[in-house]
Amino acid sequence: MNIMVNDEALEREDEKSKLLEFSNNIAGVRDKTTLTKTIIDGLNSLFSIDRYMLSAKTMDQNAEEYILFDLKFTGNKTTDLADHISKFKIDPKIAKVIFDSTDPIMLDIEELLHQDRISESSAALWESISGTRTILAVPLRAGIENIGILWLHPDMQVNERLLKGVASQIALAVANNIANEKISKHYIEITEYKQRLEQENLHLQEEMQITNNYSEIIGNSGSMKDVFRLVSQVSESQSSVLILGETGTGKELVARAIHNASPRKDKLMVKVNCAALPPNLIESILFGHEKGSFTGAIERRVGKFELANRSTLFLDEIGELPLEMQVKLLRVLQEKEFERIGGKSVIKSDVRIIAATNRNLLKEVEKGNFRSDLYFRLDVFPITIPPLRERKEDIPLLACHFLRKYAIKGSRASSFSNRAMKELIAYNWPGNVRELEHTIERSVLLSNNSMVSSIGLPSELVNENVIMESEIKLQTLEENERAHIIKALKVCKGKVSGIGGAAILLNLPSTTLHARIKKLNIKKRHI
Numbered sequence: 001m002n003i004m005v006n007d008e009a010l011e012r013e014d015e016k017s018k019l020l021e022f023s024n025n026i027a028g029v030r031d032k033t034t035l036t037k038t039i040i041d042g043l044n045s046l047f048s049i050d051r052y053m054l055s056a057k058t059m060d061q062n063a064e065e066y067i068l069f070d071l072k073f074t075g076n077k078t079t080d081l082a083d084h085i086s087k088f089k090i091d092p093k094i095a096k097v098i099f100d101s102t103d104p105i106m107l108d109i110e111e112l113l114h115q116d117r118i119s120e121s122s123a124a125l126w127e128s129i130s131g132t133r134t135i136l137a138v139p140l141r142a143g144i145e146n147i148g149i150l151w152l153h154p155d156m157q158v159n160e161r162l163l164k165g166v167a168s169q170i171a172l173a174v175a176n177n178i179a180n181e182k183i184s185k186h187y188i189e190i191t192e193y194k195q196r197l198e199q200e201n202l203h204l205q206e207e208m209q210i211t212n213n214y215s216e217i218i219g220n221s222g223s224m225k226d227v228f229r230l231v232s233q234v235s236e237s238q239s240s241v242l243i244l245g246e247t248g249t250g251k252e253l254v255a256r257a258i259h260n261a262s263p264r265k266d267k268l269m270v271k272v273n274c275a276a277l278p279p280n281l282i283e284s285i286l287f288g289h290e291k292g293s294f295t296g297a298i299e300r301r302v303g304k305f306e307l308a309n310r311s312t313l314f315l316d317e318i319g320e321l322p323l324e325m326q327v328k329l330l331r332v333l334q335e336k337e338f339e340r341i342g343g344k345s346v347i348k349s350d351v352r353i354i355a356a357t358n359r360n361l362l363k364e365v366e367k368g369n370f371r372s373d374l375y376f377r378l379d380v381f382p383i384t385i386p387p388l389r390e391r392k393e394d395i396p397l398l399a400c401h402f403l404r405k406y407a408i409k410g411s412r413a414s415s416f417s418n419r420a421m422k423e424l425i426a427y428n429w430p431g432n433v434r435e436l437e438h439t440i441e442r443s444v445l446l447s448n449n450s451m452v453s454s455i456g457l458p459s460e461l462v463n464e465n466v467i468m469e470s471e472i473k474l475q476t477l478e479e480n481e482r483a484h485i486i487k488a489l490k491v492c493k494g495k496v497s498g499i500g501g502a503a504i505l506l507n508l509p510s511t512t513l514h515a516r517i518k519k520l521n522i523k524k525r526h527i
């Protein structure tokens with residue numbers, strides 16, 4: 001009797017030390033691969049078990065779902081592990097049977113099938129993986145939480161007490177592993193989110209500086225009134241707008257006015273100056289890139305199209321965009337989706353486009369420098385801002401506006417002498433309003449008293465025959481449509497239907513286009 005008690009005590013002592021060793025080995029494990037190996041090494045040395053299967057909670061919050069954590073059960077080299085892992089979802093009914101028990105439990109698939117606790121397909125899959133109809137399931141628990149299930153071959157002769165001890169160590173290690181994976185996943189998400197916020201913040205700061213500078217459009221001439229009317233007509237819609245005008249005429253100001261009066265005004269307008277984009281980075285700046293997608297792509301970058309989601313993208317100097325980027329831009333405008341460089345998923349973006357140029361885009365189309373299909377896509381609603389020399393009546397208003405703007409800062413001159421004003425009106429302003437603004441700023445700085453008495457503009461550009469009234473007349477929608485169709489027909493050399501015809505360019509059925517040509521009385525001589 002004593003010998004037996006002694007044997008049992010020795011056996012328990014042995015169990016304890018083995019368990020301690022296993023627990024020491026598994027405690028420091030951080031990654032799944034080492035964990036898998038540590039478990040098999042432990043099971044092997046403790047119970048001579050060389051195959052096991054472990055299902056654990058999925059990473060998401062759905063704690064009821066258990067999928068295969070790792071598979072060492074089949075020993076079958078031809079088994080496609082990944083495929084099985086994704087398919088082998090543990091039936092919640094079986095998981096309940098196992099977790100309701102505190103001890104390892106022998107499951108008979110026939111019986112479970114019979115009791116309707118398992119579906120035919122899971123039974124068949126189970127059998128195909130394990131090659132057996134019975135299986136030993138050991139519940140894995142960390143505290144009160146069900147972590148997973150350890151599956152063992154039925155013919156294993158194991159010391160149940162020791163197995164339960166091992167199972168609780170495995171449960172803790174698996175729980176830690178799941179927690180670590182969650183933390184790293186969250187860490188990556190937070191880092192990405194932070195980067196995105198930093199980029200957006202940078203963008204916001206740039207935008208705020210710009211917005212503060214461009215709060216008002218000054219102008220009382222007939223042609224500027226026409227511009228205002230067009231702005232209010234188009235703002236509410238989702239249409240693309242093409243703003244045309246010489247440099248410094250206020251195209252960006254008008255683009256902002258459209259955005260600020262549109263339903264998208266709560267998000268900041270995103271601006272891209274196509275002329276300032278380095279050719280090798282254009283695509284990345286517009287559409288973004290994934291980390292490591294090309295040399296120098298150290299971090300993921302969110303492109304302007306993504307930033308402008310549910311807002312307006314202002315493509316300034318669109319005429320400078322290289323032809324190959326024009327193709328890509330057109331595709332994004334048509335499909336409303338794109339991919340980051342090196343990205344695998346398609347990103348949808350709801351962006352309204354306002355483009356601007358100081359070039360004659362139609363001429364660029366004729367010269368082959370600008371794609372006609374992109375031109376017609378953008379030219380849905382053109383707004384032309386006339387040069388300052390054609391709306392001289394705006395000069396006094398603008399000059400006084402800029403005088404106020406710069407005099408506040410320098411608290412110097414507050415009015416113009418008659419001579420200075422005459423000079424301003426007579427000058428031709430090749431740099432338009434921007435040049436006028438800079439000139440006034442300089443004059444304010446140079447003036448010593450409360451009146452700007454002389455400007456000192458280059459005399460060769462002074463035009464003595466000042467035209468005070470703008471002759472540009474606002475066109476009706478019908479006139480606009482007619483001009484637009486004539487432009488398309490010119491580009492297509494008069495061809496209406498078929499390949500290379502205006503109907504394709506205008507995205508209209510050729511019958512509709514023929515009908516409109518007739519209705520608008522467009523004749524060959526107009527083309």
Ligand SMILES: Nc1ncnc2c1ncn2[C@@H]1O[C@H](COP(=O)(O)OP(=O)(O)OP(=O)(O)O)[C@@H](O)[C@H]1O
Pocket residue numbers: 213214216217218219245246247248249250251252253254316357358398433434437
């Ligand atoms: N009607 C206006 N009222 C007040 N300021 C104006 C007006 N038009 C232009 N400006 C000012 O002139 C400067 C140039 O305007 P803006 O940048 O909008 O011109 P742009 O046509 O886009 O020029 P570019 O073609 O060179 O890009 C800005 O400082 C802007 O605030």
